[in-house]
Amino acid sequence: MLDLRLEYEYMKEDIDAAISKCLEHQKWIFGPEIRELEEKIAEYTGVRNCIGVSSGTEALVLSLRALAIQRKGDEYFSRDDVILTSPFTFTATGDAIIRAGATPVFVDIDPETFNIDPAKIREYLVSQSQLSKAQRAVGIIPVHLYGQACSMDEILEIAKEFNLFVLEDVAQAFGGMWNGKKLGSIGTAGTFSFFPSKNLGGFGDGGMIAADNDGISELVRMLLKHGGKDKYNVDHIGYNARLDTIQAAVLLAKFAYIDEFNERRAEIARMYQERLTEIKGIILPLSQSQASHVYHQYTIRVLNGKRDDLQRYLKEKGIGSMVYYPFPLHRMRVFQDRCIASGSLAEADHAVDEVLSLPIEPLMKYSDFEYISQTIKEYFSVKGNSHD
16 A cells, blocks of 8 residues: 555655754754754644644644633533544544543534535534533534545534634645645644654654644643643643654655655546546545645545455455545444434445545556556456446
8 A cells, every 4th residue: 555665765865864863963852853843834834833742643632632721721621512523534533532521423424525524514513502402512623534625614614603613633634725725724723643654654653733823832832741831840631742853853854755745646646537437336536626635545435335345356466455444433332422423424334335545655656556457447347347
């Protein structure tokens, strides 16, 4: 799916120099590379503040904790505070809500984008406003899945109407845009992951929080270092959630290539679209005019119950593929009795049985891409599946 050795060789000189600089200055905690990375990504995304943290998961938790302190004056949200998000995402999105004290409400997805459906968000909020329930909605976490932007205009309109914060989960969409704005700069705050496989990935875990609001940013900076400006005299229940200096150095070196690599991903996606568009039995990713898709994953839908068979066929031919994700969050044990399902969540349940992500390595050889495309065509042709 992804050959990180290729990327390292491509950027080797820059990465080695960045690491060597760290070895010389030996400032491993809050070294100068962290501030430089924060400033460059703040400028890139168009926000006032960026704060490096230890992972994308902690970016979500720290942001939610800061929002609880700022909006409620409490260390955590309560179980009666509900936060709406997608059930079709990595588990971290949902468990961050629980770790921040709130209850996740899973809202179904748009089957074309795989992202949370704004119409379903409104449907839930309107239904709750007409009932005298203890639960109160406080926020929305839209997940820009696979590098595809959520419908942010509608989500922001709903959030304004119901007085909700919007925390963007941009773990898979660094560099993506919606209506000319970088993802992560549109909502109340945005969170990023620098896990090695991400479009901008480090040599280990790492993450970042983007926020125009100075109050949120100040709280996050306190929470990530044990809860205070002075670690020996703290104000809040905090964490040891710093971004490592050496990770910041690697990310700075790789950041210079992010636009080039995102463009390469988009070009591979365009070639997939051209080669696979006439195959019956699969649905290709949607391209939205308002969005700049950065294709963290190139994910197709395989219809008629043939996803697993196609994946086995590709494996036999030496081609990797992945199912992101095999289980929706509302079906996981960890969320039982800890979440609310808004409606049947039928689209998310269908998606887990049909999605298949194909290789989209930015440095993929053209011959490899052609082999993958041709093998998929052969599967549907040789097995007669194209007419099912």
